Amino acid sequence: MTIRKPKVIVTRKLPDIIETRMMELFDCELNLADDAFTRDQMLDAVKRAEILVPTVTDRIDRDIINAAGENLKMIASFGTGVDHLDFPATRKKGIIVTNTPDVLTEDTADMTMALILAVPRRLVEGEQLVRDGKWTGWSPTGMLGHRIWGKRLGIIGMGRIGTAVARRAKGFGLSVHYHNRNRVPEEVEKDLEATFWSSLDQMIAHMDILSINCPHTPATYHLLNSRRLGLMKSHAYIVNTSRGEVIDEAALVKSLSQNQIAGAGLDVYEKEPEINPKLIKLSNVVLLPHMGSATIEGRIAMGERVIINIKTWVDGHNPPDRVIDTMF
Known part of the structure; x- marks a missing residue:
């Protein structure tokens, strides 16, 4: 019995163990150089592939989707977010879209918590002081930051x-507050000792630390704009490990440079991989290269989910991680 092997094109280098398994299961075309696809390369890929495996940094707009050949049946995205592709266009063409949810949760939450600790305690500034040979020893007023124990954390996106x-x-003694489209179940609130705020503006005005954990959608674009940043306390911090587009970056730079807020920890940016040069010059900002989910375990788990989604579809079943209309 001949096993059907669909044409799969992968846009970036994936973990070796995942690539090896893909080559065994599919007629797979890999990107061993790991150079991001140009627009022309992406257009060529969607015309030849039956299944495209892009990443969250691949911009797949309506024109690219419309240029796809009739043989493109599935986009099995390597990542949780799907804001990098035009979902309405894929739906119109009948192209199935899948992602890799769940597997990045703990890694991203770890990174978020690391930034929540690093920014108020000035960890990166202290590390740089030591490396530059400028540390002269302990002093009662040296490198003073702020404790997080007892502070109010506002989570945007629960x-x-x-x-x-x-x-x-x-576990770190923070008072947990959150704003979300829908209130979480009462038992979850009770377990986390979390307080729900129906008004985002009111929550922002009362928090010591804000953590952005909502996806980027048309509704959340520049959710944190100049007006809302102006509601924050002058001693408050903001952490973003979600999507850069959720914050108006120009407004954030202004708030930080004018000390309207105390600091920020950013793992994502509005125009990645470009970073606003004004952000780089600020000492009260910790900047990371979109590494919130960057663990070996996480990347392998993502690849395994991609393979499961493709294999399930090839076998004639509905992929477990199919993105549906209600997600938008």
């Missing part, structure tokens, strides 16, 4: 990652 952040924050 999904899987937001909930995982809340669980960690509770």
Whole structure:
């Protein structure tokens, strides 16, 4: 019996163990150089592939989707977010879209908590002081930051990652608050000792630390704009491990440079991989290269989910991680 092997094109280098398994299961075309696809390369890929495996940094707009050949049946995205592709266009063409949820939750929550600790305690500034040979020894007023124990943490987006952040924050003695489209079940609130705020503006005005954990959608674009940043306390901090587009970056730079807020920890940016040069010059900001989910375990788990989604579809079943209309 001949096993059907669909044409699969992968846009970036994946873990070796995942690539090996893909080559065994599918007629797979890999990107061993790991150079991001140009627009022309992406257009060529969607014309030849039956299944495309892109990442969250691949911009797949309506024109690219419309240029796809009739043989493109599935986009099995390597990542949780799907804001990098035009979902309405895929739906119109009947292209199935899948992602890799759940597997990144704990890793991203760990990174969020690391930034919540690093920014108020000035960890990166202290590390740089030592490396530059400028540390002269302990002093009662040296490198003073702020404790997080007893402070109010406001979580914007209480999904899987937001909930995982809340669980960690509770262990560090933070008072947990959240704003979400829908209130979480009462038992979850009770377990996390979390307070729901129906008004985002009111929550922002009362928090010491804000953690952005909502996805990027048309509704959340620049959710944290100049007006809302102006509601924050002058001693408050903001952490973003979600999507850069959720914050108006120009407004954030202004708030930070004018000391309207105390600091920020950012793992994502509005125009990645470009970073606003004004952000780089600020000492009260910790900047990371979108590494919130960057663990070996997480990347392998993502690849395994991609393989499961493809294999399930090839076998004639509905992929477990199919993205549906209600997600938008």
